[in-house]
Amino acid sequence: MTMQAASTEIASRTAAIIDEMKGLEGPLLPILHSIQEEFGHVPKDALPVIADGLNLSRAEVHGVVSFYHDFRAHPAGRHVLKLCQAEACQSMGSDAVAAKVKQLLGIDFHETTRDGSVTLEPVYCLGLCACSPSAMLDGEVIGRLDDEKIEEIVAEVRS
Amino acid sequence: MIPRIYIPADSGALALGAEKVAKAIEAELKERGVEAKIVRNGSRGAYFLEPMVEVATAEGRVAYGPVKPSDVKSLFDSGFLKGGHHKRWLGAPDKIPFFAKQTRLTFARCGINDPLSLDAYKSLGGLRGLQNAVAMAPADVVKQVTESGLRGRGGAGFPTGIKWKTVLDTAGEQKYIVCNADEGDSATFADRMIMEGDPFVLIEGMAIAGIATGATKGFVYIRSEYPHAVATMNKAVAIARKAGVLGPSVLGSPNAFDMEIRVGAGAYVCGEETSLLNSLEGKRGVVRAKPPLPAIQGLFGKPTVINNVISLASVPIIMDKGAAYYKDFGMGRSRGTIPIQIAGNVKQGGLFETAFGLTLGEIVDDIGGGTASGRPVKAVQVGGPLGAYFPRALFDTPFDYEEFAKRDGLIGHAGITVFDDSADMMKQARFAMEFCAIESCGKCTPCRIGSTRGVEVLDKLAAGIEPEKNLALVTDLCNTMKFGSLCALGGFTPYPVMSSITHFPDDFKPAPARVAAE
Secondary structure: OOOOOOHHHHHHHHHHHHHHHOOOOOOHHHHHHHHHHHHOOOOOOHHHHHHHHHOOOHHHHHHHHHHOOOOOOOOOOOEEEEEEOOHHHHOOOHHHHHHHHHHHHOOOOOEEOOOOOEEEEEEOOOOOOOOOOOEEEOOEEEOOOOHHHHHHHHHHHHO | OOOEEEOOOOHHHHHOOHHHHHHHHHHHHHHHOOOOEEEOOOOOOEOOOOOOEEEEEOOEEEEEOOOOHHHHHHHHHOOHHHOOOOOOEEEOHHHOHHHHOOOOOOOOOOOOOOOOOHHHHHHOOOOHHHHHHHOOOHHHHHHHHHHHOOEOOOOOOOEHHHHHHHHHHOOOOOOEEEEEEOOOOOOOOHHHHHHHHOHHHHHHHHHHHHHHHOOOEEEEEEOOOOHHHHHHHHHHHHHHHHOOOOEOOHHHOOOOEEEEEEEOOOOHHHHOHHHHHHHHOOOOOOOOOOOOOOOOOOHHHOOEEEEEHHHHHHHHHHHHHOHHHHHOOEEOOEEOEEEEEEEEOOOOOEEEEEEOOOEHHHHHHHHOOOOOOOOOEEEEEEOHHHOOEEEHHHOOOEOOHHHHHHOOOOOOOOEEEEEEOOOOHHHHHHHHHHHHHHHOOOOOHHHHHHHHHHHHHHHHHHOOOOHHHHHHHHHHHHHHHHHHOOOHHHHHOHHHHHHHHHHOHHHHOOHHHHHHHO
């Protein structure tokens, strides 16, 4: 599990990322992606460092981080399972898929299992609309979800 | 000659097990001591046949699909390396009806070869458009694109050449080409397929746009839900730069053009062009009021061409074969071809590129083969989450920007989601409002508040509370959202809602009446 890094360490690692990417045109989103990759989330302690580094107010940085669904305030579970809930998947029963996964994992969307093994999230389209219902497990795409595949996924994240 | 086996690495094919098939084929080759070269191509787009494995034989390619890892042993036993017969045998890919009926211009190369082989790209006509463009005056390039009749494939359908002309005519030390690859609409995957299956065509299109307008820098803004496309595009840009397709001297000409790949962060609204520009600048993805047009004050306040992936990827063939060639396809004011994406509850789902003008019924019934569930089609949503739901009664509508508009619909990014008769249209209408509420950028009131009120009113309707009054209320609300919203998110959410109410009134009757009606 990702350990919460100490705030001084967060500051120094964040500063290194900023130094590396500051020269980009419009560097904030690439910086935030790198920070999330580094820490597994965007730690609160990183925000003032970004604000300083890019000459923005803390409020502006907070505004950007909180606008986008991707940026997490807390670390996710060891696995992240995203279930597509958009129309094409709806037409193939994504509601029932979600209900089954929630029941098997004992959590709702936007929640992490108590043992920290998996975070469950809805996603609105993975571009796999001719292979519905679809999901993404830790960046791996899965199409035509059925009971068997759902059980495989749940077993994998639980192991 | 060492046999070549093509196994798609397109994410749709991967989602259906292409990686496991590739591993099984590798293992089988090793076990049998057979030498063969495995090429990971993109997808040709027939997802009902994926993973579709192809073998190059003396008589041309032979396809097999959908291949399961458990088929691999028997494929080798049947001599598939020489095109032998097998239950998964499909024959020559070009002869498979789903492909034979298409007119592939933009997707001419997609899925045929290794997407990162620039030599393969050139061998199938790649870079000819750019070569022509570097030898022309910018105004002539713009003229050719204008004359082709190409309209924005992102959904708005604005003439691409006119946009380019505005940027060309606007003075500026720095101009930008921005490619909108934030393909968030459900039922659409054309952008993803091009970026994963033929990335150089997009790079070529952007370089042509740069030369035509005097822009030297490009950005592709790809949604984070497409990690495979991001990876392929990054590699392709590096290859193109090394080969001199991008850089200070494009194909040895005095024109400079380079580009960067940027990744979105999960906001649907960033598919709206002004919100995308804000996001690229590192701001909240909030919509900007227009005017000023992005063509005049776009990215960082500079003149900017912002086009969808498919618009830009259609430019190379126009510059290669000429405006008239492209314009010859299509109907009315919808010229050229359109990659229709057939999705959802459909038997033969996938990407079908064709000239404008097929009817909705031909697309859904003949090409799509009806529903996957085998039940009757109840509704099809055309144009993504902001598109209207059409009933069978409107299946004679030709696929054309104006024809769809006449029937209170839109073709959008040309995605079609098929629903069978188990669909509850009240639920779909509610989802449209809910989605708008989740994804609203919050800048304008009709969208921000209207969508939340819309969910509440539809919930009351579902609960049978004052149905007539609430139906009138939601209709009025849709009217406000349609005409009062700043962008298409709030402005078009009424399409799925109102089309559901108009075409499927039974689904909006209070519960007891609905039971009686069934």
